[in-house]
Amino acid sequence: MSNLTLDHYSHLDTVVLAKPSDHDISVLSDTVESLYPELIDLDHAAAFDRMAAVGADLREKAPELAELLDKIASHSAYKATVLQLPPPADDELPPTPIDYRSQAENTLLKVGVFRGLILGMAGWYGYGYTSQQPGNVINDVIAIKKLSGVHGVSANAAAELGLHTEDASYNLADAVAEDGSRLPNDYDISPDWLTLQFLRNPDKVPTFVSAPDPNVLPDEIHALLREPWYINLTNPGQGGQDNNADLPQALLYDIPGKPETFIRANTANLIVVKDADPKAQEALDAFRGILADFAVDLPTDPGALVLIDNRRVLHGRRNYTEAKSPRWDGTDRWQQRVVCADDSVRVKSYEDAPRIINPQNLLARLK
Ligand SMILES: O=C(O)CCC(=O)C(=O)O
Numbered sequence: 551m552s553n554l555t556l557d558h559y560s561h562l563d564t565v566v567l568a569k570p571s572d573h574d575i576s577v578l579s580d581t582v583e584s585l586y587p588e589l590i591d592l593d594h595a596a597a598f599d600r601m602a603a604v605g606a607d608l609r610e611k612a613p614e615l616a617e618l619l620d621k622i623a624s625h626s627a628y629k630a631t632v633l634q635l636p637p638p639a640d641d642e643l644p645p646t647p648i649d650y651r652s653q654a655e656n657t658l659l660k661v662g663v664f665r666g667l668i669l670g671m672a673g674w675y676g677y678g679y680t681s682q683q684p685g686n687v688i689n690d691v692i693a694i695k696k697l698s699g700v701h702g703v704s705a706n707a708a709a710e711l712g713l714h715t716e717d718a719s720y721n722l723a724d725a726v727a728e729d730g731s732r733l734p735n736d737y738d739i740s741p742d743w744l745t746l747q748f749l750r751n752p753d754k755v756p757t758f759v760s761a762p763d764p765n766v767l768p769d770e771i772h773a774l775l776r777e778p779w780y781i782n783l784t785n786p787g788q789g790g791q792d793n794n795a796d797l798p799q800a801l802l803y804d805i806p807g808k809p810e811t812f813i814r815a816n817t818a819n820l821i822v823v824k825d826a827d828p829k830a831q832e833a834l835d836a837f838r839g840i841l842a843d844f845a846v847d848l849p850t851d852p853g854a855l856v857l858i859d860n861r862r863v864l865h866g867r868r869n870y871t872e873a874k875s876p877r878w879d880g881t882d883r884w885q886q887r888v889v890c891a892d893d894s895v896r897v898k899s900y901e902d903a904p905r906i907i908n909p910q911n912l913l914a915r916l917k
């Protein structure tokens with residue numbers, strides 16, 4: 551019986567490829583087989599509740615994997631982990647969608663049960679937004695023809711998707727409110743974790759991540775990035791400007807009780823406030839340069855489940871080059887995204903429906 555193996559990518563020792571042991575994979579696979587039939591008639595929220603409960607019970611049966619997930623979940627070990635899980639069977643995947651789907655169309659795939667169980671083992675709470683593929687906890691990451699040319703959406707295959715922490719504009723912790731006060735930490739509906747499940751990627755268009763250690767930044771730049779001179783804007787795929795709070799905040803921040811420096815930045819849609827320190831733009835440019843230096847492409851094989859620490863790592867998608875441009879014939883690149891909170895308590899009060907957050911509920915609290 552093989553043990554879990556961990557390989558490192560390039561110079562980033564915090565970005566790892568993890569292959570669970572044969573034992574742990576068979577525990578997961580057997581559970582996927584037995585659980586799937588009872589999940590197919592459930593809506594996303596109910597299916598994730600069930601997978602969470604079953605996953606939590608698997609911790610004892612797959613202790614090595616549980617230990618790895620605990621390490622990841624601490625926000626102090628690996629920043630991005632590619633968990634190598636069994637790929638979907640050939641006949642298991644429908645054609646790659648060519649447009650976003652309603653929840654009724656977006657039925658849970660069997661391979662998606664692996665992720666539900668992993669989230670349950672990690673104790674994470676998967677959720678979706680009313681503003682993005684509404685009502686879906688599971689979001690398709692696909693190329694969409696009519697969105698090519700729209701800046702800052704993952705479905706625009708014509709351009710690289712710039713590095714970002716997911717839903718950065720929805721993290722308003724410590725932002726400067728209109729009365730000048732700083733907002734409390736629970737003004738935050740951004741995810742702690744981004745999970746991407748790779749279903750199909752025939753042309754190997756990579757997701758890439760950048761996991762810089764903010765402490766390598768020169769002191770002056772680090773200090774400027776900790777000041778509220780910046781505004782993260784909402785991408786069009788998340789409701790765009792209707793969901794902007796437009797409040798200044800720092801790109802680097804602390805979380806009480808945690809030693810790390812955390813990052814929130816949407817480099818595709820980020821502005822410097824008008825009355826900022828004159829060097830704030832320079833600091834942002836330097837930061838962008840460092841992000842590029844630390845960027846690494848991830849392997850993209852079907853079955854991979856990428857667990858990204860959304861408070862310490864930025865991610866993006868490389869260009870579909872001409873040769874790899876989508877064919878819209880059902881065989882194109884396809885991933886599914888589920889964002890997660892460490893703890894449901896932080897996000898539940900913003901929900902309109904189980905596991906579905908409405909960003910307008912965050913904006914309403916600002917009034
Ligand atoms: O297409 C990709 O590889 C990444 C897309 C993305 O940024 C996301 O799903 O959040």
Ligand SMILES: [Fe+2]
Nearest residue numbers: 714715716865
């Ligand atoms: Fe993203």
